[in-house]
Amino acid sequence: MDDRSFAAAQDFLLSAKTFWSTTMYQALRDKHAAAKKTASGDAGEPVAAIAHALEDTTQYQFYSWLERHLQRMKYVGRYGLVPYHHERRDELLATFDQSIDADNAVQIDGSLTLPAYYTGVDIHQHPGGVWSDDVAGMIYERGARTTTPLVGVAEKDVHERFTDLALGERTPAKILDMGCGFGKSTQPFVRRLPDSSVDAVDLSAPCLRLAAYGTRESQASNVRFRQMNACNTDYDDGTFDLVTSTMVLHELPPKTIEELLGEAFRVLSPGGRMVHLDFYCLPDAFRRFVHYGHARRNNEPYMQPLAELDLSALVASKGFVDVEIKPFQESDHIDLNANDAWRFPWTVIAATKPSEAAQ
Template sequence: MTTPIDDRSFTAAQDFLLGMKSWWTRDLYPTLQEDFDRRAAKAGSEPTTVDDVDALIGDTVLYRTYSWLERHLQRFKYSGRYGLQPFHDQDRERLVDGLATEGLPEGALDLADDFDVPKYFRVVDIHQHPGGVWSDEIAGYVYERGARSTTPLAGKRHKDLHDRLTDRVEAGGVPRRLLDMGCGFGKSTGPFIERFRDADIVGVDIAAPCLKLAARDAAAAQARHARYVQADCTKTDFEDESFDLVTSTMLLHEMPPPEIEKTFREAHRLLEPGGRMVHVDFYDLPDPFRRYIHYGHARRNNEPYMEPWAEMDAVELLEETGFTNIEILPFEESDGTLAADYPYWRFPWTLIMAERA
């Protein structure tokens, strides 16, 4: 029998992993960047492709150490002796009881019978989450706890990102009917729910364990203007022109290109004329070093669709789908992160915005 994991040991182990990840972010990454710059200067020709970057640093002990830590710190975080999965697993019964849907207000949660999770999502444990965010009843809890340290410098302030997105959305006008695609356990929908009290807000996701958590939290916050629906965002049952705003946060990079195309088409169908679409995702990669680092991250973190998405011509696709006023901009997820001399590792956060003509 495995010895139970007590709270103190779990917290200490997770704090240690987060400390290592912060060191990786603040020290190892800048050292790697310096090493790359030095090697590029010595080579005498400007690297322009990820292959050029690979030729310069791919075989170095520094890059290999950086890569090993990136993969395995995440693996330990989820599956190690003190990982999120075994820790939550030992408390399964109580956690599942906490997701009982009987007490929810009518319409707060709409789960499909026999929902068909798309194959592209079933075949890989995205971000090394064992079984993904959809297959285990307690996956929502595991994902929620894991998301607190997704961006190591932000720590508990990771919420910053979603609040900033809400500010950005509000600057374009207060929505009346908002759809948050790929809402997960409601972290991206929550700030919209808090800020836009007069709007009808719907979060959709394919992962029932996450939706249950989202609906429970919305009910606890007395948010009667919000509801969560299990649906594939490429083919929902909502009527044409049901929304004036469609959003997503960190959804697109989890889908293969044909699904992204369908998602944009579905958003176009669901928006009323003049309606807006605002996505935040990883897309803006202005130089080959950052592209190389991002594509490596994708491989090491089990994110097979990240690279194909970053290679897509989003402007062309959005134009073809019938959108206008297309804007693709780097997104400042925390103060100062877009400064040219910002030294630390970060995701290539990007705003993808467009309007239905």
């Protein structure tokens, strides 16, 4: 397939996703409002009651079909990301591997056992997940550009906004990005704090290679990408002043989230701050219903369990103080109170490791 046809098909899918996330979302929202009016009494709108009222409607069927299959078409089929990258595999890997090997910019651990929760799911419908194929990092990177409709290209993106928030007025000397993927969450810290050192860990070798390649292109020397389980790292206690993650927690089962929080606590220095960005605060039962459906249709089996966790209590149980869990505005164009389009329930989860005196 030629580049132009591939790009046109992916652009088409993004436009279709925008139709789904606006027009079809609004139709579903209105159908729910109408069903609510005719329902006898308000039973507190549990998610199951909303499902019962909506699941057989044309609006819900069409909405769900688009949600599942536009994402599927992004990856597979004639113009999918997977065949596109497989056709160019040798060419793509040739440039990339040589540069990475040349400057040892990434540490791959060939003996690392990937956890079963990770290998058992084709996460967000990515065939083989983000780890099993040499070009999986590139597929993930290209796919991420069309994941979230509505966000304008010229605007400060979600990772830049998150970095603003995570840093605030602070200049942490040592930062750990847990589950860095292809480095998009790491890069803003690396760029903004050239005198700090940033470590970024992930389970996926192809993602880490791509992350290291991108950083090498920008000639940054204050970052290391390392293949490691974020729940069980080799760092000494108290190594970091800031520990972050973006879009990682919802990909972990509850027990693993607990382990990751415990590890964040261990590797933070006293007084250090942990800041995560994920999908958690759901303002009402309708959006909870929509979010749980998204989890099922997009192959995200741990999204609902995260949304049902008492995260505040879990974070506090690890020893953290100043626990803050609040909605995150991912774009200037988003009104957090409006319900006019599908959006992820972006949430910041932050907490502090008590200083030595308080421990």
